[in-house]
Amino acid sequence: MMWLSGGFLFRSSSSYYHRLDPRVKLLISILMFVCALLARYIYELVLVMAFMAGVAVTAKVLARVGRTMFLTATFSAVIFVVNFLVTRNLVSSELYAVRFVAIVVSTSLFFITASPDELEQVMKTFRMPRDVVFAFVTAVRFIPVMMLDTFQIMDAQKSRGLEMQKGNVFLRLKNMIPVLIPLVVNAVVRSGELAEAMESRAYGAVPKPTSLVRYKARGVDKAVAVAAVALFALTAYSFYVVLPPLFL
Amino acid sequence: MTSILEIESFGFRYANAPRNAVADFSLEVTEGSILVLAGPSGCGKSTLLRAVNGLIPHMYNGDYSGDVKVAGRSVKGSEMRELAQTVGFLFQNPENQIFMFSVERDVAFGLENLGVPHDEIRSRVDEAMELLGIASLAKRAPHELSDGQKQRVALAGVLAMRPKLVILDEPTSLLDPRTAKELVELVARLRKELGTTFLIVEHRLELLVEVADKMVVMSGGRKVLDGSPQEVLMGDLAEGYGVAVPAVTKLQKMLAGDGLVRGDRMMTGTELAKTISQAGH
Numbered sequence: 001m002m003w004l005s006g007g008f009l010f011r012s013s014s015s016y017y018h019r020l021d022p023r024v025k026l027l028i029s030i031l032m033f034v035c036a037l038l039a040r041y042i043y044e045l046v047l048v049m050a051f052m053a054g055v056a057v058t059a060k061v062l063a064r065v066g067r068t069m070f071l072t073a074t075f076s077a078v079i080f081v082v083n084f085l086v087t088r089n090l091v092s093s094e095l096y097a098v099r100f101v102a103i104v105v106s107t108s109l110f111f112i113t114a115s116p117d118e119l120e121q122v123m124k125t126f127r128m129p130r131d132v133v134f135a136f137v138t139a140v141r142f143i144p145v146m147m148l149d150t151f152q153i154m155d156a157q158k159s160r161g162l163e164m165q166k167g168n169v170f171l172r173l174k175n176m177i178p179v180l181i182p183l184v185v186n187a188v189v190r191s192g193e194l195a196e197a198m199e200s201r202a203y204g205a206v207p208k209p210t211s212l213v214r215y216k217a218r219g220v221d222k223a224v225a226v227a228a229v230a231l232f233a234l235t236a237y238s239f240y241v242v243l244p245p246l247f248l
Numbered sequence: 249m250t251s252i253l254e255i256e257s258f259g260f261r262y263a264n265a266p267r268n269a270v271a272d273f274s275l276e277v278t279e280g281s282i283l284v285l286a287g288p289s290g291c292g293k294s295t296l297l298r299a300v301n302g303l304i305p306h307m308y309n310g311d312y313s314g315d316v317k318v319a320g321r322s323v324k325g326s327e328m329r330e331l332a333q334t335v336g337f338l339f340q341n342p343e344n345q346i347f348m349f350s351v352e353r354d355v356a357f358g359l360e361n362l363g364v365p366h367d368e369i370r371s372r373v374d375e376a377m378e379l380l381g382i383a384s385l386a387k388r389a390p391h392e393l394s395d396g397q398k399q400r401v402a403l404a405g406v407l408a409m410r411p412k413l414v415i416l417d418e419p420t421s422l423l424d425p426r427t428a429k430e431l432v433e434l435v436a437r438l439r440k441e442l443g444t445t446f447l448i449v450e451h452r453l454e455l456l457v458e459v460a461d462k463m464v465v466m467s468g469g470r471k472v473l474d475g476s477p478q479e480v481l482m483g484d485l486a487e488g489y490g491v492a493v494p495a496v497t498k499l500q501k502m503l504a505g506d507g508l509v510r511g512d513r514m515m516t517g518t519e520l521a522k523t524i525s526q527a528g529h
Contacts (some may be wrong), residue, residue, distance in 0.1 A: 137349070191395050193344040201345075206363035208363065
């Protein structure tokens, strides 16, 4: 959970990177992701990750990305061991393990710098169905509400004698049930009320709803996008044509 | 005076329910008035409200009888999207009617759904936020708001659609006394400034007696009392139907019974206090 909230949840910031058009941020993350897949040698991956660190510094999220990297590395260790046991190839196992960290970091960089509003905008850009976009929006919108619900239910059940911090793993899981059931019931009731409120505010009245906010790519967004693509082309070219194979 | 809402012997039984939630209910509401609907829980108030804004029969199945007309058009024969522009519905829990990540985007939600052009959305959203005094909260996220603020945001989203009739379902149930009073003052102001009609379900009647034009009491799915707040609350029947008659009115009735104060006109707390203190001298 810590890993998820630290590495993937948006926190507002006024860094240059945060202010970029969300589509450009997505483009950069995708290109970094592809670079991580393209890299054939460890030192190439290290170059890609150094670039990611540069992006993280620009976005003022280096500490958070560092933590994500560290936590991902534990998963990575498992990948490395399994891979090595199966293939007996140290270099390729290393590559897989580091690559895993790189792709998680590239994805995480997008999610921690794009606000929910921007995610919605990106989804709209890809012409995803309105219902899907709206389901995403409400899901994110209600995360804090559901968390509050959870704490309230936990308090209520604890005050009636539920002991959540005692016993072994199985007992603790079993003790979650009195919290989960009211939580689910709450959520179902809430969704019914939401549906009524949506209908009352003309949800689905026209096939193409309009929007209060308009995202417009500024000159700087376009410039960054062009630079990113150029840098990507250069990197791919160097990886395959220029740089020598160094087995580290 | 034209009527905005006409209900003619309306009845509804939810699918699989043993009996009618509302039966043989008739009512006429004039444009620009404030009507208060009271009655114990489960008396059919919510069903009636849903029938006015079209959730019944468009979202709920069941046996529908009689007719409900809003602004001269039958609810049954209109689509939800048309109704959404005539009837605004403020639900009891504001949390569950705020959908978007920021206040201004949520206020815009209904207008976006209707396909209103961008520039017009902007001006109508600003106008609605200004009207409810929440312009300074425009960029806030819903979880950063107090209950009273959430309620205003939800109401702004309803008003941005410029409905002629606004339904408020127990609007003060989550509010502290002061915020509740502010809400009632706001309703009175909106009625005056915009000519909006309000249909309010409320238990805390002492807040509304001064602004309401009409009061209807329901019990067991039927209309049992209908009149001005004075007629309903000064009468002998209201309490028997579980209506919370304001303490001031109860006191006035007791004193009037002993011939100490007048019993023909309902007094406010201040008026009653003045009369008592004058009598004491």
